[in-house]
Amino acid sequence: MRKFYFTPGPSQLYYTVEEHLKNALKEGIPSISHRSKDYEKIHHHTVEAIRSLLALPDDYHIFFTSSATEIWERTIQNMVDTESFHLVNGAFSKRFFEIAENYRINAMSQVAEEGEVVEAEELLIPETAELIAITHNETSTGASQPVEDIKKIRKAFPDQLISLDVVSSAPYVNLDYNLIDTAYFSVQKCFGLPAGLGVWIVNNRCLQKAQTLLNKDRVIGSYHSLPSLLEKSIKNQTPETPNALAVYLLGKVATDMVDKGIEQIRRETEYKAAVLYQAFEQSNILKPFVAKELHRSKTTLVAETTIPSKEIISKLSEKSFVVGSGYGKFKDKHIRIANFPTHSKEHVEILADELLKIKK
Template identity: 50%
Template sequence: MPQTYFTPGPAELYPTFHQHLQRAMDEQIGSISHRSQRFRDIYKFADEQLRTLLSIPKTHGIFFTGSASEVWERVLLNCVEHESFHLVNGSFSQKFFDYAGALRKHAHLLEKPFGEGFDAAEIDVPEYAELVCLTHNETSSGVQMRPAEMHKLKRKYPNKLFCVDTVSSAPYPDLDFSLIDSAFFSVQKAFGMPAGLGVWISSESCLQKAEYLLQNDTLTIGAHHTLPTLWKHYRTYETPATPNVLYIYLLGKIAEDFNRIGIDNLRRQTEEKARMLYKFLDSSDAYEPFVKQERHRSQTVIVATTKKPAAEVIATAKAANMIVGSGYGKFKESQIRIANFPAVSAEQVANLIDQLKK
């Protein structure tokens, strides 16, 4: 009997992934030139499907990177002359902040304990911060920041660039890209693919900032995949260097599958499965939700504190062919993480809950 992966990335492969991969193999997609018309068509198709799915306007480009964490470096180099501002409440938002320090930027932070979330009303962005770095879904702790709060914050600080990490939640968050300048994700989570491709959505405002920084002889915006270079090639649906052509093809196909279901339906299904999981955790004697504030609870990565050692819970679930994620970092022994991505059905979630009840 095949295993079902409830891990927060790499995660369960989307059910149609196999047929798309087979077709790609039949058509030898992995061998085509990234300077061919065939590749330009593949890029354009993926672009169109993601644009429809995420409501991305023409003011924003869609670029491909090796991973999502690569985008931390790209966006900081291309959009920050001196200062960035970071909301930190987990290991991945902390890493985004750490990258800024490693790149010799003056990085400000507002920090909350692991498991707590942010609301716009409590946030004051430093006066000289150029880029505001937000994490929609903190994969390590299961905390989300609601898009409405991000939009409120941007309206309060309209002249600052806003970048959102949606790595373990896209396409779930309903971001308003007339307000959000940049966002990024990777494909091995909610898009149900193996790891190996990052997606960076970036506005013309970010491009203008990068072009401005390029004129400063004392600064670098990097050498590899700078925004001006990405945009230049993007205008003809090309890339500066050879990309992961196969994965761009597969991402376009899975985004098309999502569009057939409809983004509103996908979001509703995600929320329904999350409700099932949180209802179980709230009523259980053996588990409890780690995130106490309901409005801050992730809909895509549910984190539970376990009464038994987490390793026992994970081993028992594995014996029933269900692979659950362990807690992150120092919470490895006391928590489990359950991915609630489109690849996993409500029926599979119900089976997992039945198993955890045992």
């Protein structure tokens, strides 16, 4: 029985991926030189497809790394001299904060209770912070920082660099990218691709910051420093031999999403989220972990469970649905359900029905 993955990443492949993978093999994509015109064409196509899908401003660059985890590290290396500030809403935003600490940065944070977000009104960000790190969608708890909050932070801190984690919310999140200086995601979430590629969006202010640090003789990394990434990306190349197959597949899936229409994807995401949250509310073994409706993620939905979550996971598995366990200390107390573009309305409706069949 073929399983259907509702795990919050890696997740179900986007429904067109297998076909694109077959074509990639036919075209010899894994064998072509990363310094050839053929590769440059693929690279350029992927960058432009993402730019179009996310409606990125022209002066924002798109770089490829191996993971979003890597982007946390490269952000600290390239954009912070002494001080960063992190809104911590859960395990992943905390991990970014810890990476800043690993680099002996004066990393500061404001920490929300799990299942909540730091409210924009309560924020105490020191003016000296060079970078403000915000997580739009905290995959560990299902808490989402409203875009309105990001607007408020931008207004209050026009000079700071704002970094936005959209790892599990791009391209769903409807964001004016001018509000932020850098954003990033990994391809195994909403894009439904095999893991192994991070996508890093940066504006020229980020590049200038890296150059300033370099001029001060600071170490900003090597092959994946911003100047090095820029130098190659101008030629539609990467500093190292890239995961060209992943770059190719990402371009294909982003184009499929552009063709489908981002508005359609957003409407479907909201419909499916409503179906699932309604099931959480109606179930006698589940309730949404995030109390405030405004903060509930539309792409990674987390429910508290009154019976051990592994029992629920096991029952759904019999119906060939794979959902995620809770993260960290919530392992057996939560289930986490991905609501990504590849998850069809029909499958979500069946999953919601199956959830309601499970009783105490």
